[in-house]
Amino acid sequence: MTPKTETVDRIRARALWMRRTAFAMVHKAQLGHPGGDFSAIDILATLYFGVMRYDATRPDWADRDRFILSKGHATGALYTALCAAGYFPEDWLGTYMQPRSKLNGHPNRNYLPGIETNTGPLGHGFPVATGIAIAGQLTGADYRTFVLTGDGEQQEGSNWEAAMTAGFRGLENLTLIIDRNRLQQGQSTEDTTGMEPLDARYRAFGFEVAVVDGHDLGALLDVLSASPKGRGKPLCVIANTVKGKGVSFMENQAKWHHAVPDDAQFAQAMKELV
Numbered sequence: 001m002t003p004k005t006e007t008v009d010r011i012r013a014r015a016l017w018m019r020r021t022a023f024a025m026v027h028k029a030q031l032g033h034p035g036g037d038f039s040a041i042d043i044l045a046t047l048y049f050g051v052m053r054y055d056a057t058r059p060d061w062a063d064r065d066r067f068i069l070s071k072g073h074a075t076g077a078l079y080t081a082l083c084a085a086g087y088f089p090e091d092w093l094g095t096y097m098q099p100r101s102k103l104n105g106h107p108n109r110n111y112l113p114g115i116e117t118n119t120g121p122l123g124h125g126f127p128v129a130t131g132i133a134i135a136g137q138l139t140g141a142d143y144r145t146f147v148l149t150g151d152g153e154q155q156e157g158s159n160w161e162a163a164m165t166a167g168f169r170g171l172e173n174l175t176l177i178i179d180r181n182r183l184q185q186g187q188s189t190e191d192t193t194g195m196e197p198l199d200a201r202y203r204a205f206g207f208e209v210a211v212v213d214g215h216d217l218g219a220l221l222d223v224l225s226a227s228p229k230g231r232g233k234p235l236c237v238i239a240n241t242v243k244g245k246g247v248s249f250m251e252n253q254a255k256w257h258h259a260v261p262d263d264a265q266f267a268q269a270m271k272e273l274v
Helices: 002-030 033-053 075-084 090-095 124-137 156-171 198-203 219-223 263-272
Strands: 066-067 146-152 174-180 208-213 235-240
Touching: 002 033, 002 090, 002 219, 002 263, 033 075, 033 174, 033 219, 033 235, 066 075, 066 124, 075 090, 090 219, 124 146, 124 156, 124 174, 156 174, 174 198, 198 208, 198 235, 208 219, 219 235
Parallel strands: 066 146, 146 174, 174 235, 208 235
Antiparallel strands: none
């Protein structure tokens, strides 16, 4: 078995645990955004268990790589990743969305270690990530900054201000990942505001662009772990994903942006997530 195969197997196992656990959290709370969690989980699992440099015992370590979840409603994906990475005990996950819980519906850096910035208002995470990458460029630091946005989020103008700045400054240590599941709350992204050709648009802003299957762990690992040294420009990874990936009745269904499972649906999902 090659080192890459071992890494992919580890990521796959983590992603399965994250899906099962996140769905259990949403089922218990009867709140959440499971469709977007499931389209993003393979991306987060790859970052946390195959790519990023961090130390969960020292969440403020200066040389850590930074990750920002700009699509801040996908906390089921983020919290399970942070828990599996060792940032907090597993029993905290059972408090998801409960009153006074540290596990809010949107991530709050004042409540949990490992969260770089509060997110929720769409379009804000990418500008913050750009600022963090600029700080690293100015100080000569070698940490990488990763930010995950939704594709519907690309309709927010603040993303394009950040893209213009990132491209102009040649922020090679900045990686933007777009969760391209083609669905947002209520309908498809293209029926709301069409955004193609998305790859050409980012190239025009000075990015290197890679288009990958967002559920192909080997492809994600290759593109996200590649050294940015000498690239001279930021990277945009357009990850083609499936909303609700892994559960038959959720896949490609816009209603599962924020629908929650009843007991029968939860049982069915647990049978499928093996």
